[in-house]
Amino acid sequence: MGKGGQDEGKKGGFETPISNFPAWARSVQECEAEFKVSAKYGLRSDEVLARREIYGLNELEKHSGPSIWHLVLEQFNDTLVRILLVAAVVSFVLAWCDGDEGGEMGITAFVEPLVIFLILIVNAIVGVWQENNAEKALEALKEIQSEHATVRRDGELIPNLPAKELVPGDIVELKVGDKVPADLRILHLISSTVRVEQASLTGENAAVNKTNHVVESEDIDIQGKECMVFAGTTVVNGSCVCLVTQTGMNTEIGKIHSQIHEASQSEDDTPLKKKLNEFGEVLTAIIGVICAVVWLINVKYFLTWEYVDGWPSNFKFSFEKCTYYFEIAVALAVAAIPEGLPAGAVENLLERSSYIQLLDGSVVLLDDRSKSLILDALHDMSTNALRCLGFAYKDDLTEFATYDGEDHPAHKLLLDPSNYLSIETGLIFVGLVGLRDPPRKEVYKAIEDCRTAGIRVMVITGDNKETAEAICRDIGVFTLDEDIHSKSFTGKDFMSRSSNEKKSLLRQNGGLLFSRAEPRHKQEIVRLLKEDGEVVAMTGDGVNDAPALKMADIGIAMGIAGTEVAKEASDMVLADDNFSTIVAAVGEGRSIYNNMKAFIRYMISSNIGEVASIFLTAALGIPEGLIPVQLLWVNLVTDGPPATALGFNPPEKDIMKKPPRRSDDSLITAWILFRYMVIGLYVGIATVGVFIIWYTHGSFAGIDLSGDGHTLVTYSQLSNWGECSSWEGFKVAPFTAGERSFTFDDNPCDYFQTGKVKAMTLSLSVLVAIEMFNSLNALSEDGSLVSMPPWANPWLLLAMSISFGLHFLILYVPFLAQVFGIVPLSFNEWLLVLVVAFPVILIDEVLKFVGRCTNSSGAKRRPTKHKDE
Numbered sequence: 001m002g003k004g005g006q007d008e009g010k011k012g013g014f015e016t017p018i019s020n021f022p023a024w025a026r027s028v029q030e031c032e033a034e035f036k037v038s039a040k041y042g043l044r045s046d047e048v049l050a051r052r053e054i055y056g057l058n059e060l061e062k063h064s065g066p067s068i069w070h071l072v073l074e075q076f077n078d079t080l081v082r083i084l085l086v087a088a089v090v091s092f093v094l095a096w097c098d099g100d101e102g103g104e105m106g107i108t109a110f111v112e113p114l115v116i117f118l119i120l121i122v123n124a125i126v127g128v129w130q131e132n133n134a135e136k137a138l139e140a141l142k143e144i145q146s147e148h149a150t151v152r153r154d155g156e157l158i159p160n161l162p163a164k165e166l167v168p169g170d171i172v173e174l175k176v177g178d179k180v181p182a183d184l185r186i187l188h189l190i191s192s193t194v195r196v197e198q199a200s201l202t203g204e205n206a207a208v209n210k211t212n213h214v215v216e217s218e219d220i221d222i223q224g225k226e227c228m229v230f231a232g233t234t235v236v237n238g239s240c241v242c243l244v245t246q247t248g249m250n251t252e253i254g255k256i257h258s259q260i261h262e263a264s265q266s267e268d269d270t271p272l273k274k275k276l277n278e279f280g281e282v283l284t285a286i287i288g289v290i291c292a293v294v295w296l297i298n299v300k301y302f303l304t305w306e307y308v309d310g311w312p313s314n315f316k317f318s319f320e321k322c323t324y325y326f327e328i329a330v331a332l333a334v335a336a337i338p339e340g341l342p343a344g345a346v347e348n349l350l351e352r353s354s355y356i357q358l359l360d361g362s363v364v365l366l367d368d369r370s371k372s373l374i375l376d377a378l379h380d381m382s383t384n385a386l387r388c389l390g391f392a393y394k395d396d397l398t399e400f401a402t403y404d405g406e407d408h409p410a411h412k413l414l415l416d417p418s419n420y421l422s423i424e425t426g427l428i429f430v431g432l433v434g435l436r437d438p439p440r441k442e443v444y445k446a447i448e449d450c451r452t453a454g455i456r457v458m459v460i461t462g463d464n465k466e467t468a469e470a471i472c473r474d475i476g477v478f479t480l481d482e483d484i485h486s487k488s489f490t491g492k493d494f495m496s497r498s499s500n501e502k503k504s505l506l507r508q509n510g511g512l513l514f515s516r517a518e519p520r521h522k523q524e525i526v527r528l529l530k531e532d533g534e535v536v537a538m539t540g541d542g543v544n545d546a547p548a549l550k551m552a553d554i555g556i557a558m559g560i561a562g563t564e565v566a567k568e569a570s571d572m573v574l575a576d577d578n579f580s581t582i583v584a585a586v587g588e589g590r591s592i593y594n595n596m597k598a599f600i601r602y603m604i605s606s607n608i609g610e611v612a613s614i615f616l617t618a619a620l621g622i623p624e625g626l627i628p629v630q631l632l633w634v635n636l637v638t639d640g641p642p643a644t645a646l647g648f649n650p651p652e653k654d655i656m657k658k659p660p661r662r663s664d665d666s667l668i669t670a671w672i673l674f675r676y677m678v679i680g681l682y683v684g685i686a687t688v689g690v691f692i693i694w695y696t697h698g699s700f701a702g703i704d705l706s707g708d709g710h711t712l713v714t715y716s717q718l719s720n721w722g723e724c725s726s727w728e729g730f731k732v733a734p735f736t737a738g739e740r741s742f743t744f745d746d747n748p749c750d751y752f753q754t755g756k757v758k759a760m761t762l763s764l765s766v767l768v769a770i771e772m773f774n775s776l777n778a779l780s781e782d783g784s785l786v787s788m789p790p791w792a793n794p795w796l797l798l799a800m801s802i803s804f805g806l807h808f809l810i811l812y813v814p815f816l817a818q819v820f821g822i823v824p825l826s827f828n829e830w831l832l833v834l835v836v837a838f839p840v841i842l843i844d845e846v847l848k849f850v851g852r853c854t855n856s857s858g859a860k861r862r863p864t865k866h867k868d869e
Contacts, residue, residue, distance in 0.1 A: 022218040023185040023245045024225040031185050031243055035169040039187045039241055042152035042171040051167040058166040058182055058247035060254055071128045076120075085120060089113075122637075149181040150174075168244050175239040179568065180229045183251045184242035186212045189405070192414045194238035196229050198222075201252060207236045222252060234568065290611065297618040298325040301722065346378050346390035346432050346464070352421075353392050353429040363428055378432060382466030386434030392427035439475045446580035447476040451510075453586065454659040458512040460522050460548075465490055468515040477511035488513040491521035502528055522548035539574070539582065540566055556582060590658075591651040594781065598646045602778035605676045606639060606771045609683020613767070616688045621719045623752045625691040625763035627821055638768055638806055641799035642775035648795040649779060652788065671854070672781070675847045679777070682843055683770050686836045690766045692718065693832070694759040703831050708758065710735035711751065724749035737761075737823035739814075761811070761822040762829060768807045769837035772800045777844040782851045785841070 023031050028039075037043055043051075076085065092113035147163040152171040163181035166172070172184060174194075186194070195207040201222065211226050222230065229235075229242065232253040248254055302321035305312040356366040381388050397403070399410040400423070413419045450457050457477055461468050469488050472478045478487070486505070491514055494502065506512070506528055514521060522538075526548050529536045538545075538552035541562040546569040549555035555570035558577040567573050574581060610631060617625055695718050698706040711732045717724075724730060732751040734743040737758050744751050775796060780788045790797055810816040812824055825833070 021245070023243070024215045024220070024228045025218045027214055028185075028187050028212060031187070031245075035243060035245075037169045037171065037243065039152075039171050039243070041155045043154075043167070043169050045154055047169070048153065048165075048167055051169060052165075055167055055247055055250075057164045059164045061249055061258075068128065072124055076124065092117075147179055147181055149178075166244050166247055168247060170244040172242045172244060173239065174229070174235050174242060176235050176237055177566075178235045180231055180233045180235065182231050182244045182248075183246035184229045185245050186210055186227050186229065187241045187243055188212050189238065189240045191238035191240070192403075192411070194240045195236050196233050197236045198230060198233035201230050201233055210240070212240075290615075294614060294618050295325055301325065346374070346388050349390035349392045349427065349429060350374060352425050353427040354425075355428040357428055357430050366429055374429070374432065378464070379466055381432075381434040382464045383470050384434075386436055387463055387467055388432050388434050390432045391430040393430065394424070394427050396426065439471065440578060440580070442578070442580040444474075444476045446583040447511075449583050449587075449656050451476075453583075453656045455583075455586065456509070456511065458514070458525070460491075460514045460517045460525060462517055463515055465515040468513055472511065472513050477513065484513070487511065488515070490515050491517035495521060495524065499528075503532055506532065519545070519547055523551055526551045537582070539579070540570075541577075545569075587651060587656050590655050591649070594652065594655070595647050595649045597781060598649055598778040599643055601672070601676070601781070602646055602771075602775050603639070603643055605679040605777075606683065606774055607635070608676055608680025609687065609770070609774075610634070610767070612680050612684025613687040613763070616684050617691075620688070621722075622688070622692065623718075623721055623756050623759075625688060625756075625760055626767070627760070630760075630764050630820055630822075633810070633820065634764070634767060634771070638803045639771060641802045642772065642796060645793065645796040645799035646775065646778055649793050652780060652783060671851060675844070675851075678847060679774065679840060679844060682840055683767070683774070686770055686840070687763050687767050690832065690836050691756075691759045691763045693836075694762055700832060701835050703828050703835065705828060705832065707826060707828060708735045708737060709733060710755075710758065718752075721749070721752040724752060738817075740823060757821060757823050758825075758829075761825060762833065764820075764822060765807065765811075765825060765830075765833045766836050768803065769833050770840050772803060773837055773840050774844075775800065777841060780848075782848050784845060784848055 021034055023034075026034070032038060036047070148160045149163045149166060150173040151158045151161045151166065152173070157173070166182050170182075171187075172181065173190075174180065174184075180196070189212060194210045196210055197207045208223070209226070210229060213227055215225055215227060217224070222228075228245075230253065231246075231251040246252075246254075249258065302318045302325060304316045306314040308314070350366075350371055353366050355363050356370055357363050378388055399413070402408070403410055405411070413423065447457055459468065459472055459477055463471070465488065469478070469484065472484075472488075473480055473482075478484050487508060487510065489505070489512075494505070494514055497505070502524075506525070514525060522540075522545065526536050526538055530551075530553070535554075536552045537554040537556060538548050539556045539558070540546070540549050541558035545557075545566050549557060549566060549569040554572065556572045556574055557566040557570035559567070559573045559575045560577045562573070562577075610626075613626060614631075617623075692715065693700050694705065694710070695713055696715055698704070698712055717727070730748050732744040732748045732755065734741055735755075735758070736742075742755055742757070744755060776785060776790050779785065779790070779793060779796070810820050811822060817823060
């Protein structure tokens, strides 16, 4: 990672330290001499710059992500896309060899394969752009979450230097809760002891004691280097001054990073991805069967034969038509996919105190009357939401009277925390102080929102019980007159109960309070809640919160006041340390979830409609109303803007009044799937129906359709159009479409092929219009458009305008109209499109009403206990 090696000699006026210098086996003085630095002064700024030129930034290598070319290829790593690509290649080859069916060679023969190629290229570009943006967002997130270090340079202490700017020789101060920013040699301890949690590096279960003493052997494992702390580990007790010996990839964690990168080259998919892949394979298989059925239904159009003496003979096979219906099937497939020791506490100090210091400075025995007065004062202060701290000291230090550091014989007693209780006895009580930390004004509303949303709030704190209860009443966890006898416990009291009693208490409705809680109490509460099937979110900021944060389903650390230990143990970091932000995030999360479902509702119901239209066309035997290039355009281009805009749906008004969804709730319920099927069936009927209407009706719903002069046929003739050549006296009059006119004097049967251009345009226009209306249905799962009108999401209205604009573009630009095989529509024909498309809104409004009635009756029978994510 550095620009030069360790043997470059002198640079910037100093000799570069040797990379394999065994700092753990050298005295503090030898280490300072080797790195040309003083612990009291630190490095000079010019030395820092020079060393950074040699060693580079203190960060792990950022292995380059996939290349652009690799990302492009990944966009084609999909079975359906590959099939479509093959279909386009075959279509292109046919166009090159034969031209169209009449043998005419020209640009029109290449239109369809070229458009398919173009759409696939655009799809790949969008995919690459999205993945590239995701990579940039991740890198930006890593930069935001970069660690900091307290460093001494030029004789001054810099409290929040980005850790990546450290260089070998820097002097760093570590304190409890810090994450070690590089490999460091401890120069001296500020506190009496220092313990470090280095399980991430060595796998040791317990935190280990650190010292500044020299290790005798140079050749020793990491666990034996007691005077070294390593990058990535965390300080759980004490503070010390250290010297940076290795940075970046030269650290012990850097070496592991390299090994991990090597192993990641052959990394298996995650279980979730495997499940998604399995689902994709099943979906592909189902769609493949549907495509095959559609293709086989149309076999009569590309494979014909005659019966001679009861046996089929004179087989005729059209490879071009076979390929055409193969493309139809593939287009159908595309349509279907859519901190330090605790301060601790007045009661505890009184238990350990034997004396009390009076106002005149004299010290007397602490009797029961004095203890009672102190506890009364404590109670009064605590019930007024004051956090109370007691103060005491000790004169008789016994073996610690001459304590002068790690070399003192009594130091070994400090290495075992279990000795602290016996050391801190016979104290002289001085007094107590009440601290007021008023809750933010927005917290009360946030607690109320939680209650309304079915989220239970439990407060777990180290505060005195009376103080905590007063605060909980202030913020709304408890009401002012609520009986909280069975809802407020000390951690010790709660832990003394049986497992069944604990679970019963935790199952109560409303808020709960656990005061004077220790880390193990927090862990136990989280464990019991999870065992009971609850999904638990836990907030915290200190080292003592880390175990519970890690155990919770969602650990949330404070971003401002939180220690690095807490942040590392968490799933999320709260940037503003505000509880109301968590509640707002719940609302936002519910909104995002709903919007995701809206996207799915829109895409699946629309795509089911496209499947239904193709299937109905094949089953009824009528000419194809939609060709592959049109289906691709609708799915990959026209549907895109509304689908994207649905992600910007505003939260429903009652989103934080609904109970949390169960963790086992499915994304698509049986009722929602039924709605998809009903809407999809109507889309198919409408798309095919308008095609039939044009051929068989001169008017519909009072709308005159005869203005273009086209010839009407019966439904029987339309569904048997393949037998047209055997119809005696069948004639077709010419008709106009925009500036084009169509005549069929030479071949009247061509009326069902070339002449279907107007009917096909109507089908495509109905499909586009009905999917735009259907996007309005997707604004809310059960809410009517009356309660959530279209203008609630202006982005959706803009998206609909864009999609309609794109449709008008291909409709009224002659070259594009020819490419997509469509013609302009008249005013009356647009009225027909709207009349046929609009009922999709009415149908879904009826279905939503039924859904609301069903949910309302179901809610009355539903248990009051819910789970939340």
